Amino acid sequence: MLELRLVQGSLLKKVMESIKDLVNDANFDCSATGFSLQAMDSSHVALVALLLRSEGFEHYRCDRNISMGMNLNNMAKMLKCAGNDDIITLKADDGSDTVTFMFESPTQDKIADFEMKLMDIDSEHLGIPEAEYHAIVRMPSSEFSRICKDLSSIGDTVVISVTKEGVRFSTRGDIGTANVVCRQNTTVDKPEEATIIEMNEPVSLTFALRYMNSFTKATPLSNTVTISLSSELPVVVEYKIAEMGYIRFYLAPKIEEDDEETKP
Amino acid sequence: MLELRLVQGSLLKKVMESIKDLVNDANFDCSATGFSLQAMDSSHVALVALLLRSEGFEHYRCDRNISMGMNLNNMAKMLKCAGNDDIITLKADDGSDTVTFMFESPTQDKIADFEMKLMDIDSEHLGIPEAEYHAIVRMPSSEFSRICKDLSSIGDTVVISVTKEGVRFSTRGDIGTANVVCRQNTTVDKPEEATIIEMNEPVSLTFALRYMNSFTKATPLSNTVTISLSSELPVVVEYKIAEMGYIRFYLAPKIEEDDEETKP
DNA sequence: ATCAACTCTA
DNA sequence: TAGAGTTGAT
Helix, strand or coil: CEEEEECCCHHHHHHHHHHCCCCCEEEEEECCCEEEEEEECCCCCEEEEEEEEHHHCCEEEECCCEEEEEEHHHHHHHHHCCCCCCEEEEEECCCCCEEEEEEECCCCCEEEEEEEECECCCCCCCCCCCCCCCEEEEEEHHHHHHHHHHHHCCCCEEEEEECCCEEEEEEEECCEEEEEEEECECCCCCHHHCEEEEECCCEEEEEEHHHHHHHHHHHHHCCEEEEEECCCCCEEEEEEECCCEEEEEEECCECCCCCHHHCC | CEEEEECCHHHHHHHHHHHCCCCCEEEEEECCCEEEEEEECCCCCEEEEEEEEHHHCCEEEECCCEEEEEEHHHHHHHHHCCCCCCEEEEEECCCCCEEEEEEECCCCCCEEEEEEECECCCCCCCCCCCCCCCEEEEEEHHHHHHHHHHHHCCCCEEEEEECCCEEEEEEEECCEEEEEEEECECCCCCHHHCEEEEECCCEEEEEEHHHHHHHHHHHHHCCEEEEEECCCCCEEEEEEECCCEEEEEEECCECCCCCCCCCC
16 A cells, blocks of 8 residues: 655656656565665666655555556656646555556645556666765756757757856857856855756766756756766756655767768 | 617637537527527537527617527637637627627727628427436536546446435446546635535446536536436536526436446 | 657756 | 747657
């Protein structure tokens, strides 16, 4: 028996909106610890890791560890039917091949339940080692989103370079080049507007903007984003989910081939 | 000679927006009583009945009963040219085959007139008998609209069931099932937020969501909607138009075939 | 593939 | 408050 009650249902709605375009089907894993997911994107290039800790739920009952395979698009469709102020309860009976989403309006006048079939998914649960990163950038998530969107109108890839002075996002395309530099800046009115750079070693890595733009769908989940970079390691783009956990996106850097686009 | 002056011109704009997708051509009937329309939708499944009483107009002159055939899409196009605060006057000379819409801006600085050709339409004016309904539900129009929209992302038809406790909207589709229950609730701050159920007999009827979603285009006309149900009778979905009349949509229930989707 | 609705930004 | 872009539905 599984029963998870989340008062701030909009969180789950936002979480689904931020991964459903990246991943088609995935297993949600429930344990006493919390509700989590780990999945590769459909082209096996990026990885999403989600954690919603049990403490963040108003009620969390998970009698035994369970893995539920869901089509994320269908799940997102159903969650769209929940109001933003609704309380969302997720239920599954032992041995059942369905999951039920229950939505309660704040006034309790409207109660909706949506039942969805579960599916069997071959999951390849990767252990993600904790790593030391050469540089960690924390900045406003909206700013990062804007930069990725802007750069993708010029080129397909972004070079992220971190020095002590700041972080530089660069791209190059047929119509020209673009560079956006964000200086370290901790003297702002609100802490979430700060840009903070922790750097052990300068790094410069190239990534496909297509994926970055997909990751920034998680922007509504948090005011800030953390970008952790090391040469030879996948970048981690993390959005903290208040009181509950995080959503992390991993993406391997492109091996820079300067002449990739200019080959005959 | 016909001359109808409507100070709150936005009403007419909203009325047109709410029927133009359902009905292509229709006759508007003018008499001393008011301005009315009755028309079947293009696939002859649903029926719209509109009444704008003469008392609701600032000036209402209709020398003799007249029926004017109009293409509703074209009429809507012209009305879109009126500002939301404009005063709209509708004029037609006796024997003329055109109608003129005049729009006056609130400041009288702008006066526009649009002339449109009338058309001959075979109208089948159905007498709609007043009927006793097993159940009448009054609820916020926005909520009804939201429910129809949500359910149509899951299935094609909605089962509306009324009991003393409340009204249930259910659907079923490839990805799962959905139920939304609205409880009777008269203890709200504003009367237009109430959900009121008058029930003589429980009913449960099935309708095509496509039409329901078309009806809910009238939501801007009223804060509340009234749904009148009887077995074997078309449902009536009514939006009252303040001080003037109503727009009513009629839709025959689907005969429930439980095995419709499971036939070999 | 096209059209309409919603959200976010300027 | 208006426009544009994006997203979803038919």
